[in-house]
Amino acid sequence: MTEVRPRNCQAPSAAPPSILDYRPRSTLVAPAHSVPKAKFPAIDFHGHPGAQLTSDAALTELGTQLDALNIRVMIAANNVSGDELVREMAVVRASKTMRDRVRILAGVSFRDVGPGWAEKAVAQLEKDAAAGAVGIGEIGKGLGLTIKKADGTRLKIDDADLMPLWAAAARLKLPVFIHTADPQEFWQSIDYGNERWLELALFPGRRYPAEQFPGFETLMTERDNLLRRNPRTTFVIAHLGWHANDLGRLAKMMDEMPNLHSEVGAVLYDIGRQPRAAHDFLVKYQDRILFGKDSYQPEEYPYYWRVFETRDDYFDYYRDYHASWKLYGIDLPDAVLKKVYFGNAVRITAGIPQTGWPR
Numbered sequence: 001m002t003e004v005r006p007r008n009c010q011a012p013s014a015a016p017p018s019i020l021d022y023r024p025r026s027t028l029v030a031p032a033h034s035v036p037k038a039k040f041p042a043i044d045f046h047g048h049p050g051a052q053l054t055s056d057a058a059l060t061e062l063g064t065q066l067d068a069l070n071i072r073v074m075i076a077a078n079n080v081s082g083d084e085l086v087r088e089m090a091v092v093r094a095s096k097t098m099r100d101r102v103r104i105l106a107g108v109s110f111r112d113v114g115p116g117w118a119e120k121a122v123a124q125l126e127k128d129a130a131a132g133a134v135g136i137g138e139i140g141k142g143l144g145l146t147i148k149k150a151d152g153t154r155l156k157i158d159d160a161d162l163m164p165l166w167a168a169a170a171r172l173k174l175p176v177f178i179h180t181a182d183p184q185e186f187w188q189s190i191d192y193g194n195e196r197w198l199e200l201a202l203f204p205g206r207r208y209p210a211e212q213f214p215g216f217e218t219l220m221t222e223r224d225n226l227l228r229r230n231p232r233t234t235f236v237i238a239h240l241g242w243h244a245n246d247l248g249r250l251a252k253m254m255d256e257m258p259n260l261h262s263e264v265g266a267v268l269y270d271i272g273r274q275p276r277a278a279h280d281f282l283v284k285y286q287d288r289i290l291f292g293k294d295s296y297q298p299e300e301y302p303y304y305w306r307v308f309e310t311r312d313d314y315f316d317y318y319r320d321y322h323a324s325w326k327l328y329g330i331d332l333p334d335a336v337l338k339k340v341y342f343g344n345a346v347r348i349t350a351g352i353p354q355t356g357w358p359r
Contacts, residue, residue, distance in 0.1 A: 019198055019324075026326075030313045035305035039334070040358055041072035042341040045177070046138070046238060046265040046292025049076050049102070053088045059098045065298045072101060072342070073352060075292075077138035077177055079107035081128050089132040100353050105177060106133035108165065110143055114150030118164035125165065129172050134351025136169055137177025138238065144180060144219045145208070154214065157222035158229065170232040175261070175348050178226075179238035181219040182206065199321045227257045234348050236261045236290060244270035247281045254285050261348060263292035264304070264340075269317050272307045272327030279330040286336045290345050308332050308340070 001009040052062040053076060066074060080088060085104060092102045106128035108121060125136070144157040157180060169176050185196040187208050194200065200207050208216075220241075227235055237260065243250040244267040253260055264271065271278045282289055293301060300318045310329035317323045332340070338358060346352050 037070040047074040081107040139178040158225035265292035265294035269323035275328040
């Protein structure tokens with residue numbers, strides 16, 4: 001039934017289509033601007049290159065793809081450490097064209113945290129930093145959700161046993177890139193009121209039943225405790241902290257925690273559906289937001305450029321199962337674009353090339 005007038009509902013006369021079949025063609029005629037390349041050179045702080053880091057030929061091909069998008073530097077956030085990190089750094093350093101265009105974050109293993117873990121983790125981090133790692137991450141959502149301590153209990157994000165690691169990150173001036181939880185809808189019932197119904201129906205393993213996992217707010221509380229208790233450590237929380245749908249909440253966090261930064265990977269669907277609020281938020285917190293994409297599909301980056309750089313109305317998002325709605329351009333000023341695209345990442349990450357960026 002659909003409300004066709006106040007307090008007056010009726011059913012459609014034809015059989016309704018499924019959510020998969022309903023793809024109405026928009027009749028809107030409005031200016032549209034293709035933005036294949038970013039207006040300014042960008043740093044992808046949330047990159048996940050895979051085979052591209054295994055050989056000089058693959059790395060060179062990656063460079064050609066990045067050139068087409070105007071991405072100058074990709075940060076590989078694949079949580080690698082030890083020998084694997086050394087191997088990848090060797091490939092990057094041997095490249096004549098890409099040695100200044102790829103940087104790698106150091107991974108941390110949180111398995112069996114308990115007596116003696118911190119000393120080993122800090123020692124390995126120091127080795128990884130000496131090998132060329134420019135930060136830590138991506139610390140995955142398993143921290144807090146599924147990883148157990150040596151005694152079998154859940155490893156909380158704010159566990160005191162982890163404190164020496166965060167202190168070492170501050171001492172080594174390594175930003176910590178951390179992904180906590182997932183969209184809050186993944187904890188909710190899979191019903192027709194859930195915005196992520198289609199995604200959860202396609203990927204049912206993405207749901208977190210309450211009897212098996214800690215709650216969304218539990219994880220957010222632990223994450224925020226981590227940030228508050230380590231004010232000297234620079235943190236970058238992935239995916240706008242899964243608060244892109246509640247920018248007021250994220251704004252309060254930014255105001256309270258000066259060590260907090262965030263990146264925009266995989267939440268364009270929320271940024272682009274609130275163009276005025278998103279514009280104002282990114283302008284206000286322009287010194288704290290980094291560009292990141294997450295999964296590496298070159299054809300998806302131009303959607304970000306179009307949202308950030310234009311005033312276009314009502315255009316498609318790149319993954320229907322993430323969002324059933326359209327996007328709008330938020331038309332950021334050039335000064336803000338420069339900070340989001342590259343300036344903030346350069347400022348907080350000493351290992352990124354510091355020269356040659358537009359003024």
